[in-house]
Amino acid sequence: MSAVVPRVLSIAGTDPTGGAGVQADLKSIAANGGYGMAAVTALVAQNTHGVRSVYRPPTSFLAEQLHAVSDDVSIDAVKIGMLADVEVIETVREWLAAARPPVVVLDPVMVSTSGHRLLDPGAEEALRLLLPDADLVTPNVPELAILLDREPASDGDAVVDQAQELARRHGVRVLAKGGHLEGPDLRDALVEPDGRVSDYRSPRIETRNTHGTGCSLSSAIATRRGAGATWSDATDLALRWLSESIRHGSALDVGGGHGPVSHFAGLWARGGLDTMPSPDEIADEWWRSTAGVRDAIDGLDFIRSLGDGTLDRRAFAWYLAQDALYLREYSRVLAQASRLAPTPREQTFWITGAHAAVATEMALHEQWLGLGEGVPAQASPTTTAYLDHLGAAADSGDYERLVAAVLPCYWLYHDVGSRLHPLGVEGHPYRDWLDTYAAPEFAEATRTAIGIVTAAAAGAAPLRRAVMAEAFRASAAHELAFWRAPLDAVAAR
Template identity: 60%
Template sequence: MPRVLSIAGTDPTGGAGIQADLKAISANGGYGMAVVTSLVAQNTRGVRSIHLPPASFLREQLDAVSDDVTIDAVKIGMLANEEVIIEVAAWLRRIRPPIVVLDPVMVATSGDRLLDERAEAAVRELLAEVDIVTPNLPELAVLAECPVAVTWPEAISQARVVSARHGVIVLAKGGHLGGAESPDALVDDAGRLSGGRHLVEFAQERVATTNTHGTGCSLSSALATRQARLGDWVAALAVAKEWLTDSLRHSDELDIGQGNGPVHHFATLWRAAEASAGAATATGTRMPHRRR
């Protein structure tokens, strides 16, 4: 079972941030751990305020985990400011986890930039310490220092720029483009994808739901977990996407919040458990009786 560490902010409603990361890691067969970068007062309708603990306490959290537990993969989410980014980068250089996935939280749903210019520059420098970055289209534009892509070919082009410039694999995501399709693509200028490929595209029909809160957090955490299990980015993303699509399709079964609700992280597992219980009931299977 991969031991996967999430370094991110919180979400009290459980749909995004560290809470979503831990659910996604567990649902994909990993043991989840968490280091908190920021305490976020948010719900399904938006963010109200953010509290940043001292960077020294962040360092203590990171060291407490890595001094004791072997870490198989790291997922990084909200980092908030330059000081936090520098602290995480220094820890990565010291510990050298075998897998590092960065989901760069840089642009709010409203389109507002969440980081100042110095922090954005620090995120670009952080790319040297990670294996793969998973931005949405506005965040990809910030990393590429370009206007936001409005077509899928533009998104692929920007991903190629980021991969070539920073030596990192890029997961380009087309969810912000709208329309019936929601494509994704792995882009690697160095050709490190399976078969020596530089580009692998994944076609995907858009799931008709407004319950998309925390999808970026969840996908990146699932990807980190699956990569630790499979050792192949293409295969890992294929399985992670299949899981996320199922979680989106069943998200309406939840009744969480009045805004954009979360995905149903455990839909697949719960259905399997119910099917198993139903089969046991149908065949008259009983649990073993334990002698007193």
């Protein structure tokens, strides 16, 4: 009963228009967070105007359906709807005794919308005998009266009185529903077997979209209870959901009679229809989005000559000086990512990267920048533009945007370094640089960065994901400009 996603079985008839019966039950179960299953008791030819005919398959086949489910699936809740006749009722009762599901909600389908009784007297009596096997029964006003062999109640207090009598007589909770009564306010009441009453009141919604409300409500309560809610909370949550679904039912424009409720209206409004991509799909999409930038990087004279070792030492020294200036600010940016990170793992990863950036800067100064080969003392316009971009992301306080912006410094450097590294034969003047960005440690750091950022993007709302993707692409473009600048700067002297 405590499953995260409750597995809920509907035992009921069908509705080919989808507004009632097992079709409505499955929608209701899904809309309330459950996994819906169904065993069909009857095939019903009906629409929003009414029932035309009913075909009841052999009860032996119903029993096969029920046992096929319970032999394989752990059931958290059962909702029982249309049972058609005595033989069907007995089949369901025997299965309940064998399967013993932890939650049973019975919606006694006994009266049609037009007021016709759907069960013969023998079936009505068999249904009364089924009541003690349920945890909750959800009759409407006419059905409550039939179960008690009384005249229908005419006001809310009388409905509750009848519900208390039914609950006491059969030892079952009863949801007394006020939908059939008149008045601007709607009163529903959950009655315990000991007579205690929990009231639920709401404004009455003037609408023709009431087809299948009993099916939908009972399935919703079963699902909420199957997820672990108390009976009172399950009822409250289900009633709130049903009210929202009724309010939006007319927007569906289904049929010319009593139309269905809109089971997923709230989910559509709050969650939208966009699918959530996986981190791997995000990684593939973002990498493909930088194909043009990566092709341009591969075509740079700086990259080609860096790979084959013919790069002008002055250009490499200029590049390293700018990289040292870049890494100084980059370490601050990574430290900010660590401060904003939502998990200890991410905090540790980014602060480790910040320390590594400072260490790299110091090593670069020691190995190259002390040679005095006309190294600039301040950032170039290209470096400044890149740092302004990263700084704006860091200062925004937006963790997702920030980590998306720093990702190309891992991903593109590892991509270039790992592909150039095989060219770095013994005696290659820039072998240390190639070793750094093709090293297993940097490869692992890159994989971790990709995993962190793409997981954040996959879990973000579409607009947030678009902001992250734009920050990523902008940084990739800055990387291209950063690698183009050294030879341009040397040529301009």
